[in-house]
Amino acid sequence: MRLNLSSQIDIQPVHGENAWLKGDIEWTPRLLRSALAWLSEKTGKSLLKLTDKDYSENGLDQLLRIYGSAYDVNIRVFNDLQHTITGWPGGKPNADDTDRPERAFPYPKRIIVFSPHPDDDVISMGGTISRLVRQHHDIHIAYQTSGNIAVNDEEVTRFMHFINGFKSLFLDDATEEISRKYKEVKNFLSNKKEGDLDTRDVLTIKGLIRRGEARTACAYNHIPKERIHFLDLPFYESGKVEKLPMGEVDVNIVYDLLCEVKPHQIYVAGDLADPHGTHRKCTDAVLAAIDVAKSRGDEWLNECRIWMYRGAWAEWDIENIEMAVPISPEELRMKRNAILKHSSQMEFAPFLGNDSRLFWQRAEDRNRATAKLYHDLGFADYEAIEAFVEYKPL
Template sequence: MRTNLSSQISLNRVSTRYYKPENTIERSVLTRFEKIPTNIYETVDEGVSCIADEIIRKVQERQRDGKFCTIAAGTGASLRPLFAELVRRHKEEGVSFRNVVVFNLYEYYPLTEPNNSSFNQLNELFLKQVDIDPQNVFTLNGTIPQEGVIDHCHLYEQRIKTYGGIDIAVMGIGREGNIGMNEPGSAATSQTRLILIDATSRSEAAHNLGVDNLPPCSITMGIGSIMEARKVFLLAWGEEKADIIKKAVEDKISDSLPASYLQMHQNATVCVDLPTAAHLTRIQRPWLVTSCEWNDKLIRSAIVWLCLLTKKPILKLTNKDYNENGLSELLALYGSAYNVNIKIFNDLQHTITGWPGGKPNADDTYRPERAKPFPKRVVVFSPHPDDDVISMGGTLRRLVQQGHEVHVAYETSGNIAVGDEEVVRFMHFINGFNQLFDENKNETIKNKYAEIKKFLLSKKEGDMDARDILTIKGLIRRGEARTASTYNQIPLERVHFLDLPFYETGRIEKNPISEADVNIVMNLLREVKPHQIYVAGDLADPHGTHRVCTDAVLAAIDEEKKAGAEWLKDCRIWMYRGAWAEWEIENIEMAVPLSPEELRAKRNSILKHQSQMESAPFLGNDERLFWQRSEDRNRGTASLYDSLGLACYEAMEAFVEYKPL
């Protein structure tokens, strides 16, 4: 069973010569905008294998010389695949790390719970699974008194010098461009010190550790100390890091982006997979650095970029615009700007449809969805109990109003995203209702109310909720989802709560996806036999739930494909975004326009999820509420279509088709 298919979603076919140049000259041409040597790999596995080769080569070189190999390592999510590969090499190939000295890059402060420490994670993921002598492992102490921190930091720096400095530093990059917990504002010469962690970094680190909260500070190896390492590897995997990698590699050096300091390092390498490299110039805008292997999507991307650069709609672009901006190849291919313009104009025009389920009795040659069968059976998969309306609430209403049989499947309970005050409010209502209308004066509800109030009063920050409280929180979200579905005229018998098991840990960190999760999804698909499936393509969700939920759906579809399911032969799968990102216009294959009234109705359906308004705990680093993000993105998509000279709408929801692998 393939449960990682989301990692293989490739929206654009990238020519291998853009990321695997044949020689040094070609590489220098392609990477002219890159100020740090950057290696792009097709997969994470390929990347970590190459990095492991280099690390082991250095370790064994030191072994032959009878010397220690000193490694500074962090514990971010990007390093986990590398640690797993090094452990595999040790266990299966007999690679020894007996001469390795390890320095932990950072530790949270003040630490009260050892399990929440950075060092504990490093130990679990790597150290105790290989033959490194524990006496050769050094970490910063997150429990020392505050008055001893400065001396402790000086001693740590001195110990690094005692071992001859750092041979290899291995680290990830945070969403704010922080490296080794060095936050924006860190000086290039900074040494090991105590710093305050910003909210975004704390949230990201807490997710990586699988805890709800972390201490506010970190004792951190400074930028200056990292820059003294003889080799630095900066690792990043996944599309959610594409923006920050582009800035670190191509923008100017700035203390607001600590990773950019590596541009001054003599031997630093950035290692990324293709999704992470997506915004580097040689991948996103290859015409600026080399001749291109043109395909429809790349041409569309180039023309949209040219329109935004020149502030012209598509049909007003001239030969001069193409020639002055590195796109003369397209003139040679198509003969004139007009020929390219009309091709892309028609291409984008054909993505627009007011009939997301297909228009009956219409010529569907140039429509994104087929006319038949009509009406269609539709399943909308929603990772949390509000992603359906946030991401495609307007399309959802259209499908219902146009007569399709629409089912909504809420994949997780979403219970950890409900605040405690919501539980108190609902329990207060239930207790009051019981006292007013229960003639038998049943004490069960009264006692449970008292028990929950007592628990919440004694609950400390970071404590896990009791199972009863999680159940109540799940019920609150179910009620909101039912209300929103009823508002959108979806019969409640077509509203499915899947409660996938992977989610039910009660903490931010979830269990790995399992066959049990996939089977639940598969059973629903076999029951409905849909003609259309909508699934989350919002893989930048910082907590990863969207990705796991999408993997469960894609794995179920994959299993049905292997089994030769008849229903799948007449089914299309559409991916939506909304809460965390929007599709780039070059990838959009269906754009559903919304009128002002439809956008208002969409907002109303989002607002039915009252627990996810101002008090929602997981808004990420975007301060806007979910309904505000949704409207801004939908209006932004419509505005982009308008600026390109296409139809002018109030808002648009965008979709990309997924074709089963």
């Protein structure tokens, strides 16, 4: 089996490199977007207010020679960006979809959102998930890893106290095994030293905690339990921060789910900068499974589009965005609530990284910044925007 590597994806940033100031270049649509976003920011003007003088004074007069006038360049890029904006991420039925990011049909669509950890779905695209649910698509959430190492021991202790109390109140004496396991886990945690690896029982409890949080968030978003999938990809289950290599067994688990659902849309993590590489391996597993489907001639793939989101660590540059989903203030509040259902990942989450903001704060800041960028370029003043890039298998 050939494993598709996410590092092969051509999503290299060009915004900020100012390649256009180094002489005549080949003007691709992405570079044109990047240059005008840069010029807009530098002049403090929206796209349609840029003038011939703005271009000439900032080293972009070659665009005037190519397109004839500032107006012609402005309107070209304005229309290009305007067509990325949609309130219908699953496609708007019975509407002309010529200039929309997604197809009108089929409707409703079967959709899989792949979430590397049991909270990346709502952190990265919680507003879009809510919109897809309200627009009556059949959404499946696939949690690729257990996320068990990202749970603090205090959370385990809290749940163990609950189990012990529940046993005392409602269960009879035929619960010696529960009592034994409770004492065993409690003793391990009491004597655990820094650097000690968790036992398999402790890891299992931590995984259950995250499953419960994910189910609660899905219930909040009205996703039925039969459409929630916990894949528990084996590469993650090393018990350590350093994971095992992603291999065929991981790819086969993902492929089996794809064949079961036969999706019309797939959402997958494109945020490959998480500290320990889990997102990258999870994305590799999905793209490799898609490679397998393509090599086997699976018909469902012909009707499927793949969208990549970004989460708590970064956002797409403006030149790469191909679908921008506006989020209202109420939808942003609902997104925050869904993230907060993952209570073990709030203040005491072990892997917040160097960014002191909590995940819901990062998500809101990122989504508001994207909306502000569009507004500064001359578009509507949205509360927030979630952005996506389409992945096309080679």
